[in-house]
Each structure stands twice: as C-alpha cells, then as structure tokens.
Amino acid sequence: MSNALKVLLACTLLAGGCAQSVQSPQSLYAELGGQAGIDRIVDGLLWEIAEDAEIRALFADTDIQRFRNKLAEQLCAVSDGPCVYTGDSMRETHRHLAVTSAQFNRLVDDLIRVMERERIATGAQNALLQRLAAMRGDIVAE
Ligand code: HEM
Numbered sequence: 001m002s003n004a005l006k007v008l009l010a011c012t013l014l015a016g017g018c019a020q021s022v023q024s025p026q027s028l029y030a031e032l033g034g035q036a037g038i039d040r041i042v043d044g045l046l047w048e049i050a051e052d053a054e055i056r057a058l059f060a061d062t063d064i065q066r067f068r069n070k071l072a073e074q075l076c077a078v079s080d081g082p083c084v085y086t087g088d089s090m091r092e093t094h095r096h097l098a099v100t101s102a103q104f105n106r107l108v109d110d111l112i113r114v115m116e117r118e119r120i121a122t123g124a125q126n127a128l129l130q131r132l133a134a135m136r137g138d139i140v141a142e
Contacts, residue, residue, distance in 0.1 A: 028131075029081030031124035035072070038081070042072045044114035045107075055106060058097050078131050090138040098141045108132070 032038055046068060049055050059067070070087035077085040087093070108129065115125045 027081070028079040028124060028127050029076060031121060032075070032079055032128065033118070033120070035076060035081065037118065037120075038072055038075045038079070040118055041111070041114055041120075042068055042075065044117060045071075045111055048110035048114060049107075052106065052110070055103060055110075058099070058103075075128070079128060090135050094139045095141070099139055100142060101140050104136060104140050 029038075032041065046064070049059060070085070073083050074085045074087060075081075076083035111132075112125065112129070115128075
C-alpha cells in the first residue's frame with residue numbers, strides 16, 4: 001500500500017483528525033488573510049496609532065499613505081506573500097525616531113489587539129510576531 005493511501009486510510013479511521021497531513025500547510029500570508037487581510041491589519045494598526053498620543057507624536061511628519069503602503073508591502077513579504085519590500089531599511093527609517101523598548105512593546109500590543117479583532121489564529125499571530133521581533137534591534141534605539 002502506498003504511503004499516501006495509508007495516510008488517507010488512517011485519517012478516515014480517525015474520523016477527520018488529521019487534515020493537516022493530507023493538505024499542504026498554508027503559508028503565513030494565507031493565514032493572515034492574503035493581501036486583503038494584511039490591509040485590514042495595517043488599517044487597524046493605523047487606528048491604534050491614532051488613538052495613542054505618545055506613539056502618534058512620532059508620526060507627526062510622516063506621509064501616512066506611504067507608511068500604509070510600505071508596511072502592507074513589508075508584512076506581505078515577511079509572511080512569504082508575493083511581494084517585494086521596496087521601502088527604506090528598518091535601521092534607516094527608525095534611526096532618527098529614538099524608539100524606546102516600551103514604545104516597541106506598545107506597538108506590538110496594538111498589533112496583537114488588531115489581529116485578535118481580525119480573528120487571526122494564535123499560531124499565525126505568533127509566527128508573525130516572531131518574524132517582526134527579528135527586526136527589533138534595527139528599530140529600537142537603546
Ligand atoms: C517590527 C516593528 C515595526 C515594523 C515592521 C515597522 C515598519 C515600518 C515601515 C515599513 C515603515 C515605512 C518605511 C518607508 O517609508 O520606507 C516605517 C516607518 C515608520 N515607523 Fe515603523 N516599524 C516597526 C516599529 C515601529 C515602532 C515601534 C515605532 C514607534 C513607536 C515606529 C514608528 C515609525 C514611524 C514614525 C515611521 C515613519 C518614519 C518617517 O516618516 O520617516 N515603527 N515602519
């Protein structure tokens with residue numbers, strides 16, 4: 001009996017307990033809802049930023065339309081979606097802002113709140129946060 005047949009048989013016997021082993025795993029990009037889902041996350045984050053006076057102050061001189069586009073592009077690229085990030089490097093972009101650890105953590109909390117609202121699965125949330133955490137050293141000034 002072929003391996004695929006064995007998996008199918010086992011899955012049938014286990015009453016649908018192992019859909020993962022038959023289907024190919026979804027990309028993180030798909031788990032975030034594709035580009036439409038990522039756009040909703042970015043817009044949700046913009047609302048969170050707008051409501052937080054301390055974080056909002058850092059965006060006083062920012063072209064928000066560009067920020068929105070570049071962040072969406074970057075989240076797409078970082079989640080293995082079909083995008084190439086064309087914005088400035090994280091180090092260059094954030095260097096003059098003197099972002100503190102506390103501010104970084106606050107934005108992460110905002111992002112988690114938005115992903116919860118968008119009903120993104122916990123595993124996908126954690127996978128995205130892990131990839132963003134890798135950028136922390138280029139963003140936080142201290
Ligand atoms: C992993 C976390 C973060 C990611 C992925 C990220 C990503 C980005 C991206 C893609 C841009 C646009 C770059 C461009 O215009 O070419 C940007 C700009 C900006 N980010 Fe972040 N960022 C992060 C964390 C933060 C934090 C924690 C703050 C402050 C609390 C912050 C404040 C800003 C500001 C103010 C700008 C606009 C800069 C300007 O107008 O020159 N970012 N960020």
